[in-house]
Amino acid sequence: MKNVTVTMEDSVADWARMEAARRNTSVSRLIGExxxxKMRHDDAYERAMNEWMQRDLGYASDGRAYAPRADLYDRATDRLR
Incomplete structure (x- = not known):
């Protein structure tokens, strides 16, 4: 374990002391936990994002340009009439 010095606003330090007391632990252990x-959450998010980015959606492009948005909108409104 490493010892570190943390600088924070007085109001944050007050909250941390009260929260640590409520959890029956030290401020040091509370901040460490x-x-x-946060580290576990960020690591899990990073893994999920990487998995999502690497998935194969099965989309394939033949190189042609997409239809203009206005054309798509006009077709959609024509079907509603």
């Missing part, structure tokens, strides 16, 4: 949870 919060940072560990």
């Amino acid at each position: 919060m940072l560990a949870e």
